[in-house]
Each structure stands twice: as structure tokens, then as C-alpha cells.
Amino acid sequence: xxxxxxxxxxxxxxxxxxxxxxxxxxxxxxxxxxxxxxxxxxxxxxxxxxxxxxxxxxxxxxxxxxxxxxxxxxxxxxxxxxxxxxxxxxxxxxxxxxxxxxxxxxxxxxxxxxxxxxxxxxxxxxxxxxxxxxxxxxxxxxxxxxxxxxxxxxxxxxx
Numbered sequence: 264x265x266x267x268x269x270x271x272x273x274x275x276x277x278x279x280x281x282x283x284x285x286x287x288x289x290x291x292x293x294x295x296x297x298x299x300x301x302x303x304x305x306x307x308x309x310x311x312x313x314x315x316x317x318x319x320x321x322x323x324x325x326x327x328x329x330x331x332x333x334x335x336x337x338x339x340x341x342x343x344x345x346x347x348x349x350x351x352x353x354x355x356x357x358x359x360x361x362x363x364x365x366x367x368x369x370x371x372x373x374x375x376x377x378x379x380x381x382x383x384x385x386x387x388x389x390x391x392x393x394x395x396x397x398x399x400x401x402x403x404x405x406x407x408x409x410x411x412x413x414x415x416x417x418x419x420x421x422x
Contacts, residue, residue, distance in 0.1 A: 272356040299388035319388040
């Protein structure tokens, strides 16, 4: 059984419902063990778009990293994600942050997610679930990484 951390993001439609729909659609291939609180966050990359809701899940899966990537990308499409430009608005975005303590770099897949250390919208909810988890490539805990970024615009979301 593999331990994974997944990032969920949405800024289109009924954002709360989008996150719930994803959590309900993941099993049986991905079994959610814990979910962070939901945070409202400013857009990253392309800023002229609505704010996001972000959440992190800790989960288990028997899938390989490549199988999990394929599964999540297929699930995004099934849930209504349509092609857009990089960092543009999206109905749902699913990313693999960590897969056990593996470090994978290929043309199709990078684990840990390559931009974790830059993204407060990932680090804040991830620190709620696993503050002492050590980033396998950087050797720092999630709490240490979170303390190194500006979290001032990340707010807990109350539906």
C-alpha cells in the first residue's frame, strides 16, 4: 500500500461541491485517509481569474505513480475539466505531491511535485495534515517549507 498526498484545486462553478465530488470519486482506487481544511487562495501564475479553493488529501493506493497520474487525469476529465492555458481557470485540478518518499523525474511525471516549496496554497493545508513529513528531495519538513513562504493571503474557507 502506497501513501500519497494529493492537491485539489478549483476556481470555477460550485467550488465546494467540486472538492466534495472529487473526494467521493476517488475510491476504490484511492482511499482517502485524511483531508485538510479547505483554504481560499489567490490565483498563482496567471492572476486575472477568480480565487481558488484548495485542499490536500492524504490517501492510500495500490496504483503505481504512473497509474495514479493516469487515473487522476482521467478523473479530472470525467468531472468536467476542459483544456485551458497553463495556470488558467479550472473546474478541478488534481496533483500528486508525494508518493511514499519516492523521487521521480521523467518527461511525464515529477514526484515530489516540483513547485511545492514555492506554493503557499499547497504548503498551508499540507502542514495541517503532515507538518513533520520530510520532503524527500529537499530534506526539510513541510512546516519548515511553509515557514519560508508568504502565507498572508491564504485564508481558511467556511462554506
